[in-house]
Amino acid sequence: MTTNRLEAFSDGVLAIIITIMVLDLKVPIGDDLMSLKPYLPKFIYYLFSFIYVGIYWNNHHHLFQAIKRVNGAILWGNLHLLFWLSLLPVSTAWMGENFHSAWPVAFYGFVLLMSSIAFMIIEKVAVKTEGKESIIGKSVSKNIKEMSSCIGYILGIVVSFFKPEIGIVIYYLIALIWLIPDRRIEKVIE
Template structure:
């Protein structure tokens, strides 16, 4: 059997950083300009700012999580690269879904699609599981793998948002995404 071909993480991290920088730039460029220079005009596009805030927090939270994990990873392989490619694919949809959601705040379809950023958490978790297998000496990765904090609680929050959305309040999906992100940031502060 051939020996597994491991790589260092530097190039992947640099590529990832570049993708996130581009996504954040596109996000801010997609913000609509107010019709006039007045508070009323700013208020008229508040849903765009709300969607931007959530998307920006998703971006920086993902960058922070990725950075924290890869500080404790010595080697990666092709599977890790492909998990990152899947992650970046889903992640690259955020600017589009942000505008779609802001323009149709009370649409169940758009809010459900916007809530798909939860898939990012699942891919990150799968990647962390795999990274723990190929970097078994990392105690940090083992700590991060706490199922309750990584998957169960965010999933319950997201399901609550979906239920409320189907009961007639689609915007609750965005609110639950925001709660999940803020919660994730708070949890990450202990690491």
């Protein structure tokens, strides 16, 4: 099977995830700028979760440009990724309401960690399916950024139990690192 149906399904799920997150934002009560103040934390957490979904969408797109065919293992790996990403609206809302509390911040980091692991699983399954000499095999052989992110998420989760605000900063620093496009696949395709 080609990747078209999987990509279309994944795009739809990611669009729904963003929609659910934005629906959690409430209209401010009042008509001045000070009316926005109580909603600022939730908006900031929505913004960063939106960025995370965008990062995954972008990298997912690049990944499936390098994958030539899809099998059952890749389909299940993709569903595994979408499951963890589908928890972003809940974890974002919980953290937005309780950003000074350890468990909501740690749970947010756990969802990010599991999403990262799920993405790496898709990469590994694709390399196993297509071979180390394939485009995907050559593209993802060095996963320093992914492994560093996982270590960062674990650090953020642990730190969240002592100082939740620092855990949040760690998660957002990782997002900023991923805003710089991962050009490994593009280099191999060119």
